[in-house]
Amino acid sequence: MGRISLRSVGLGLAAPVGALVFALLVCGVILSITGHQPFDVAEDMIGSLERPRTVANSLNSATTYYLSAVAVAIGFKMRLFNIGVDGQYRLAAMLAAALAGASFMESLPSVLRILMTILAAMLVGAIWSGIAGFLKVTRGVSEVISTIMLNAIATALVAFLLNPDRLAVTVAGSNNIGTAPITEGGQVPGIPYSGSSSDVFGLIVLAAVVGVAYWFMLNRTRFGFDLKATGESESAAVASGVNVKKMVLASMLLSGAVAGLVGMPQLLGASHSYSLDFPAGLGFTGIAIALLGRNHPIGMAFAAFLWGALDQTSNVLDLSGVPKEIVVIMQGVIVLSVVIAYELVRRYKLRLEQRDVGRALGTTKTPEEVQA
Amino acid sequence: MSASGLAVGVQETVAPPRRRTSPMIYFLLAIAALLVVSLVRVLTGAGNLTSSGTVAAALTAAVPIALAGLAGLWSERAGVINIGLEGMMVLGTFGAGLFGWQWGPWAGVLAGVVLGAVGGLIHAVATVTFGVDHIISGVAITLAAPGLTLFLAKLYFTDAPGGGQKQSPPIEDVPHVTIPGLSSVLADIEQQQWFFVSDLAGLLRGLTTDVSLLTLLAVVLFFVTAYVLWRTAFGLRLRSCGEAPHAAESLGVNVYKYKYAAITMSGALAGLGGAILAVASSQFRDGQTGGRGYIGLASMIFGNWRPGGVAAGAGLFGYTDAMQLRGEGAVHALLLLLGIALLVLAVVQLRAKRYVVAGVATVIGALFILWFALTDQVPPELVSAAPYVVTLLVLSLAAQRLRVPKWIGRTYRRGEGG
Numbered sequence: 001m002g003r004i005s006l007r008s009v010g011l012g013l014a015a016p017v018g019a020l021v022f023a024l025l026v027c028g029v030i031l032s033i034t035g036h037q038p039f040d041v042a043e044d045m046i047g048s049l050e051r052p053r054t055v056a057n058s059l060n061s062a063t064t065y066y067l068s069a070v071a072v073a074i075g076f077k078m079r080l081f082n083i084g085v086d087g088q089y090r091l092a093a094m095l096a097a098a099l100a101g102a103s104f105m106e107s108l109p110s111v112l113r114i115l116m117t118i119l120a121a122m123l124v125g126a127i128w129s130g131i132a133g134f135l136k137v138t139r140g141v142s143e144v145i146s147t148i149m150l151n152a153i154a155t156a157l158v159a160f161l162l163n164p165d166r167l168a169v170t171v172a173g174s175n176n177i178g179t180a181p182i183t184e185g186g187q188v189p190g191i192p193y194s195g196s197s198s199d200v201f202g203l204i205v206l207a208a209v210v211g212v213a214y215w216f217m218l219n220r221t222r223f224g225f226d227l228k229a230t231g232e233s234e235s236a237a238v239a240s241g242v243n244v245k246k247m248v249l250a251s252m253l254l255s256g257a258v259a260g261l262v263g264m265p266q267l268l269g270a271s272h273s274y275s276l277d278f279p280a281g282l283g284f285t286g287i288a289i290a291l292l293g294r295n296h297p298i299g300m301a302f303a304a305f306l307w308g309a310l311d312q313t314s315n316v317l318d319l320s321g322v323p324k325e326i327v328v329i330m331q332g333v334i335v336l337s338v339v340i341a342y343e344l345v346r347r348y349k350l351r352l353e354q355r356d357v358g359r360a361l362g363t364t365k366t367p368e369e370v371q372a
Numbered sequence: 373m374s375a376s377g378l379a380v381g382v383q384e385t386v387a388p389p390r391r392r393t394s395p396m397i398y399f400l401l402a403i404a405a406l407l408v409v410s411l412v413r414v415l416t417g418a419g420n421l422t423s424s425g426t427v428a429a430a431l432t433a434a435v436p437i438a439l440a441g442l443a444g445l446w447s448e449r450a451g452v453i454n455i456g457l458e459g460m461m462v463l464g465t466f467g468a469g470l471f472g473w474q475w476g477p478w479a480g481v482l483a484g485v486v487l488g489a490v491g492g493l494i495h496a497v498a499t500v501t502f503g504v505d506h507i508i509s510g511v512a513i514t515l516a517a518p519g520l521t522l523f524l525a526k527l528y529f530t531d532a533p534g535g536g537q538k539q540s541p542p543i544e545d546v547p548h549v550t551i552p553g554l555s556s557v558l559a560d561i562e563q564q565q566w567f568f569v570s571d572l573a574g575l576l577r578g579l580t581t582d583v584s585l586l587t588l589l590a591v592v593l594f595f596v597t598a599y600v601l602w603r604t605a606f607g608l609r610l611r612s613c614g615e616a617p618h619a620a621e622s623l624g625v626n627v628y629k630y631k632y633a634a635i636t637m638s639g640a641l642a643g644l645g646g647a648i649l650a651v652a653s654s655q656f657r658d659g660q661t662g663g664r665g666y667i668g669l670a671s672m673i674f675g676n677w678r679p680g681g682v683a684a685g686a687g688l689f690g691y692t693d694a695m696q697l698r699g700e701g702a703v704h705a706l707l708l709l710l711g712i713a714l715l716v717l718a719v720v721q722l723r724a725k726r727y728v729v730a731g732v733a734t735v736i737g738a739l740f741i742l743w744f745a746l747t748d749q750v751p752p753e754l755v756s757a758a759p760y761v762v763t764l765l766v767l768s769l770a771a772q773r774l775r776v777p778k779w780i781g782r783t784y785r786r787g788e789g790g
Contacts (some may be wrong), residue, residue, distance in 0.1 A: 034527055079378055081507055136378075139768040144455070144507060145673060146767065148666050149760040156757035163753070234378055248378060287511055325523035332516020336494075336509060340502045 008349070015345045016292060019338035027330045036322050044320060045313040052195035054312050059193075061308030063204045063265045064279070066301055068286025070214050071125075071259035073295040075143075077218065078231035078251055084132055084147025085259040086283025087154030088125040093263025094158050094179065096121035097274035098167045100267075101180035113186040118206075118264055125260025126253045128154065133252030137245040143252070151283075162276070171275055178275025188268040203265035210258060215297040227251055259283070288335045294342070307331065398680070410571040412708050420702040422571040424562060426694055427578025432652055434690025435590045436461070436661075439645030440668020441675065441682040442597055443638040447492075448677060449601060450634030451614035451779040452499050455510030458665030459517030460491035460639045464646025466521035469540030469656020470528060472647075477546045481586065481647045488643015489636050491517065496635040500628055503783040514665070522658050529656075540656035549588070551580045586648045593641070598679040610634055614777035617784040627784060642668075670763040676774050689759040696755045703750045706758065711740035717769060733769050 028038035048054050068085055075082035082088075099105070100117040108116075132150060135141040162168045168177045190199025218224040230237040230247050238244055262282055263274075271278060289307055293300030310331065314324035406422075413421040420426050440457050447454035454460075464484035472480025491513055498509040522538065529535035534542050558580070561573035601607035610630045612620040617627045642665065649664070650656045667689050674688070675681025695702050714737030721730035767774075 030523075034524075083507075083511075135764070135768050141764075141767045145670070146764060149670065149764045152663060152666070152760040153757045153764075156754055156760075159756075160751050160753040163751075230378070244378065284511065284515060287508075288515060291508060323523045323526035325519045325526065328519025329516055329523060332512055332519055335515060336498060336504075336512035339504045339508050339512070340498060343502050343504055 007352075011345050011349055015341035016338055019292075019334055019341045022337045022341075023330050023333040026333045027326055030329060031322070031326065040320075041317065041322055041326070044316050045310075048313045048316040049309060052193055053197055054309075054315075056193040056196040056198050056200050058305065058308040058312045059204060060198075060201050060265065060269075061311050062301075062304040063201050063207045064262060064282055065285050065289050065307050066207045066304040067210060067258060067262045067265075068282050069289035069293060069300045069304060070210055070286075070297075071255050071262065072283075072286045072290040073293075073300065074214070074227075074251055074255040074258060076231075076290055076295050078227050078247065079234075080248065080251060080255070081144045082129060082132075082147055082252065082255045082259070083144055083287070084129055084150050084154075084283070085255070085262065085286050086281060087147070087151035088128045088256050088259035089262035089283060090158055090278070090280065091128055091154040092121040092124040092260035093267050093278065094161065094167075094274045095124045096260075096264070097179040097182065097267055098161075100182045100186045101273060103180075105186060106183060108185075110185040114188060114268065117182075117186065117268065118261065121260040121264055122257040123260070126257040129252045129256025129259065130249070133249045136252070137248050162274070168275075171273070176275050176277060178273040178278075180273065182268070182272045186268070187272055188265075190269055199269075201265040201269035203269055206261065206264065210261065211297045211301060223250070262286070288331060291335055292338050406571060406575065407568060408712055409709065410568045412705055412712070413571065414567055416705040416708065418702045418705040419565070420695075420698045421705055422574045424559070424574045424577035424581065426691075426698050426702070427575050428582065429694035429697060430687065430691040431579065431583070431587060432690075433693040434686045435587050435652075436645040436649040436664050437668050437671055437689050437693075438683055438686035439590055439593070439641050439648065440665050441671040441686050442594065442668075442679065443641035443645065444669050444672040445597065445675075445677060445679065445682055446601075446634050446641065447495075447638035448672065448777055448780055449611050449614045450631045451617060451777055451782065451784065452495075452631060452635055453506040453510065453781045454492075454495060454635065454638050454642075455507050455669065456491065456495050456513035456517075456665075457510075457638075457642045457668055458661060458663065459510075459514035460488045460495075460642035461646035461649070461661045461665045461668075462514075462517040462521055463487040463491045464643030465650040465656050465660045466524065466540075466646075467643065468543065468647035468650035470524070472543035472651060473532070473535075473541040473655075477544050477651045480543055480651060481546075481644065484643045484647025484650070485640045486643070488646065489640040491643065492636045492639015493632075495639065496632045500631045500635070500784075503785065506781055518658070521656075525656070525658065538658035540650075542654050543651055543656075545651060545654065546585045548582045548584050550582050555581045584652065586651060590644075590648070593644075594679050594683055601679075611777070613784075614779055617779055618788075621786065628786065631784075667759055670759065673774065674763060674766055677777060688762070692755065692758040692762075695758075696752060703752070703755050704744065704748065706755075707740050707744035707750060710758075710762070711737045711744060713737075714740065714765070721769070729769055736765070 031038040031041055049058075068089065071085045071088075072082055096117050099120050100113065105113050105116070128150060129147070132141075132143045132146040135146050136143050160166070162177060162179070164170060164177060167179055169180050170177050188202040190202050191204070193200050216224075218228065226237065226242045226247055229240065230242055230244055234244060237247075263278070266279060267274065285307060289300055289303040292306075293303035310327045314327040317324040317326065409422060413419065440461060443457055443460070444454055464487060467483035467485075467487035468477075468480035470480075471483035495509055495513055498504040498512075499506050525540070526537050529540050530537050532541045555577055558573045558577035562570050562577060564570050599607075601611060609620060609625045610633070612623075612625060613627045613630045613634070620630075621627050645664070645668070646661060649660060653660070668686070671685030671689055672682050674685035675683070692706065695706055714733050718730045718733035718737060721727075721733060
């Protein structure tokens, strides 16, 4: 059996590595066609990773991406497609920021303030995804469509609430508007990174905790078992007594609660206010990372760091006249080629297994013997 | 995981006896709807509700959405979900920008169609040949397309005359046509503010005055689609791939080929929608599509996977889109319209003995009317949410009337039929 498990590890790695190589090739070709030197570009990007500040910022991006990926992965594990992480985290971050910045919070102890902010964000995220879950179990509305619609509605709601007449104030010295800034006691201090001017988000710890909790939930609890079972085979899960409707609602709520956390490291660690330039589109990044990391807690951590590093190192490219969007192209190619690679590997494995089974059967009994 | 998702909550309905609704019914429904709108106009004094200007703006806004919906229709009728419509539209806007400013709008439109088709082809390779989950492939295309176009825009548009890092140089518009004589007569009638008659005149004038040739092209494509998919052998085979591919295979249909054709056509139509969007706003801009691909998808669902329905859905979304530009009075009147529409739906559901749905529709409808009565205006930010709220309401209140292609979102492998 040892041989087979070695083979499956090799095959498991073949897909992501192959996809990365393929994406590098595609980007190299695009760069060459548009008159750039692919190797110089790669050298610039890798070179910038030697600066501590780039590493710290990559870790910060990865923290956010990881939370988003876990939110998506919880749905993926039972074949639920929560495209709405994007709307969930933006609405949650905005409302949590308004709460954290409110003046009555000033008098509370720091830990309580932070805890309340985070819980509020989880609650809002869960409510927003819960709408999609509710519509799915009661009316059979596809969660893909309903979460896309809820994303757009969240955009409108945030635009509505982020208005000086409602929850926003104008940011001093600019024409940006945002929620009232969170004062010292409500912020989460950063972790200094030697040689870097920017700290690592303190809430990177939260991302690690969420990762461990995700692993524990999947592998050590009844709920996680039911979740996976439903994803593998709905009919088998029903036969073994799983209430699928309840599971759909529960996992949507859970996914939304984690989605609510996505904006927290940035909000409590750096921005301290939800304003017009708060990062958007992180929910879609989460989908990409969950796919690349195969919904695995550790795989997604690597994928998140890769994504963060790609984003941060691309900043040097604009200096040398290469549009940094080459990285976005690369990310898109990775997502598509990694799923294709996984599919190819799956088919290849199936063929290997069939051959093994065939050989094993062949050595024990021939068809004639079976008939006899 | 698979795009078809879990079966939970989906009620297996026994197919109702096929009862073909005659075109006359739809005509009468349209008249009734206009009567209601007209009534609301008179009640609220929001003249903008049916003015020819609003109708013309709605038509312009509806065309890209309608083409995206039509694109979704082609793909989904062949059983493949195309959530990459947004990305393919982005490719279309870029194609129009790149070729449009140098060789004129028609070259731009053609380039948009070709680039969109390439996007569709990628989706086809991933979903049909490699059996990748349809939604994942679509999301990847939607992720990559804006990156690719912005990358190329920075290279090709930055130094071009009138261009910038995120926008192309100006593109000329295509010719517009007006039915001579009719327009001025209708304008006179519209001025009178008569109940119903003036509204009808406004509607007709908006549809016949200063219409872009590209709009006419889109209208023609709807008829072509309806004919090809429902009146030819090719269309029948294509739809059979979306309903029962293994049955189609057993009858000698090359399912892969039809799926490829359908998805490529889908990409081309989405690209056309994007190109028209760019030409109508005289340039390519980054982020120009603004989720129209998704609204197109919504209009397709709203339209129950039929060309006529898609057109109606896109018209509705285009109308709310146009309303946002037409002042707050008109937007406020929309609340009353939405409330009345929900009450009508409630009556329909009541007659079908679906009491819970009817009750929910009544409550929500009453809430909208209450909102209308208690306020003087609607915050403009919230209006942009209207198409999405309407889609959610339609999906959750009228889901049992939707007829989804049977094999939608599922992977098909040749020779694996049970």
